[in-house]
Amino acid sequence: MKRVNYFTDLFFSRRFYFLGSICVLLFGVSFFIEQIYLPAVALSLLLAAFWIIDFVNLFFLSPTPVLHRKVSSRLSNGDPNRVNLTVRNRMNFRIAIELIDELPEQLQVRDFVIKRKVEAGQTRELVYEVIPNERGLYQFGNTLLFLRSPLGLVIRRYAYENNCDVMVYPSYRQLHNVHLLFNSSNQFNQGRSRMKKLGQSMEFEQIKEYVRGDDVRTVNWKATARRGSIMVNTYSEERSQQVYCLIDKGRLMKMPFEGLTLLDYAINSTLVLTHVCLQKQDKIGLLSFADKMGTFLPAIKQPVQRENILNALYKQRTEFLEPDYEMLYLQVRKQITQRSLLVLFTNFETLQGARRQIPYLRAMSKYHLLLVVFFENTELKQVAHSKAASIEDIYVQTIAGKFVLEKRLIVKELTNYGILSVLTTPQNLTIHTVNKYLELKLRQAI
Secondary structure, three states: OOOOOOOOOEEOOOHHHHHHHHHHHHHHHHHOOOHHHHHHHHHHHHHHHHHHHHHHHHHHOOOOEEEEEEOOOOOOOOOEEEEEEEOOOOOOOOEEEEEEEEEOHOOOOOOOOOOEEEEOOOOEEEEEEEEEOOOOOEEEEEEEEEEEEEOEEEEEEEOOOEEEEEEEEEHHHHHHHOOOOOOOOOHHHHOOOOOOOOOOOOOOEEEEOOOOOHHHEEEEEHHHHHHHOEEEEEOOOOOOOOOEEEEEEHHHHHHEEEEHHHHHHHHHHHHHHHHHHHHHHOOOEEEOOOOEEEEEEEEEEEHHHHHHHHHHHHOOOOOOOOOOOOHHHHHHHHHHHOOOOEEOOOOOOHHHHHHHHHHHHHHHHOOOOOEEEEEEHHHHHHHHHOOOOOOHHHHHHHHHHHHHHHHHHHHHHHHHOOOOOEEEHHHHHHHHHHHHHHHHHHHHOO
């Protein structure tokens, strides 16, 4: 805590100003009514005496309150993060406090204050939440504590040097919130039609005795002859398949949605997909790009890859230029030599813009399984389906409906060229992407 300054740390309370105003008013009335003069003097002397007592008590006789801030060294982007402030009152009387915590400038909060009362000898924990909307380094400043005694005439300021730096990472808390809809083959078969598999897994697991319902095509005749009973081969889900997340950092990914950019949503989904792939024992890698090559992490399946991708995603920034898909294709051909699932997080606003990039997407899809994930503009969709009240509203709705339709046409265009796609809203990006990955893995399409 900083050294005590008897001038800068001293403040007059509203109660003092209120009582002082009454004294001034009484002195003014005493010019006309002489009998009020002596009560006005007595009240002024009494106010001055109590003020001196309060000042001496707060600045000389009372021990300093103890205050600590507890905040995680890592915050989750776009999620509520708890900050704990612990205040211990070492005085012999109840105190009223106003607490101001100097929050990082990225939060743009300038009216933060906590008002509480703390009993004598009590330790009180104050909790508040911060929701960062940008990744990067956040700096917490000092904590200011303004304290009043029960007299309430003097306010003393305590400045606690609690400066600390915290890192805001992509939303790692989504790992605990995502519910996987396609985590077993039974869930695929609950509809009217069966999920069509593109092939059969050939990763041998064990030989077991035949039970009703087993595929007769997996009968092991040699083992059957030796045991005298029907034995079948069982196969496990193929593992160690490669998955790469390709993240577009172009200008269209800077578009905001509920406080976060589309790039932030793509990064959060990549982190969750990394977690799922490692659970499935697949290899996961990362490639970011804009007009130039960004970060590249080769696909591996070790648990350390989760931390590697987290640290790499923490540094990503949007470039205000058009992405170079020709460069992306060349880098994919050079860096990714084994057939892999490429999950491309990007955004197309017009059909013409998508058509300019389709030749490079088709070229990548010849060597890899390409999944293009792009965003639906929910605000335009709301405008297109809103009720028109004027000719101008009809014109705006028509334009908005045209852009909404073009998103659907982009999906159709990609499908015509055999390219998989997911058109989703930003808030549903993670669940749709993860479910699509699990669907492709179940179909053994990778």
